Amino acid sequence: MHDDLVDHLTRSTPLSRGEASRVIQDVLAYFDETTEEFVRRRHRELQAQGLVNAEIFERIEADLKYRTVAPPELTLRQLRRIVYG
Numbered sequence: 001m002h003d004d005l006v007d008h009l010t011r012s013t014p015l016s017r018g019e020a021s022r023v024i025q026d027v028l029a030y031f032d033e034t035t036e037e038f039v040r041r042r043h044r045e046l047q048a049q050g051l052v053n054a055e056i057f058e059r060i061e062a063d064l065k066y067r068t069v070a071p072p073e074l075t076l077r078q079l080r081r082i083v084y085g
Contacts, residue, residue: 031068038067039074039082053080 002024009020033041039060046056057076064074074082 035064035067035074036082038064039079043083 002021005024006017006020009015009023010017013020015023042060042063043056046059051059057079060079061074061076
């Protein structure tokens, strides 16, 4: 799968074919994340950094605008509901 990309990475970086393939799979998995999964993951990461919810939800709201496939715009309340149900 993605042989052209694997070939490109092995030519343009010091990665072996196996390493390039694993990197591609990791990147694809990262971008395969649903909006809800992304919001929950970012909330955990930012909370672990010591940020409070007001800062966290504003940061997540800004981060969502830069996702590869931009999800619908979510309000702060919708973000909270994704995390806390």
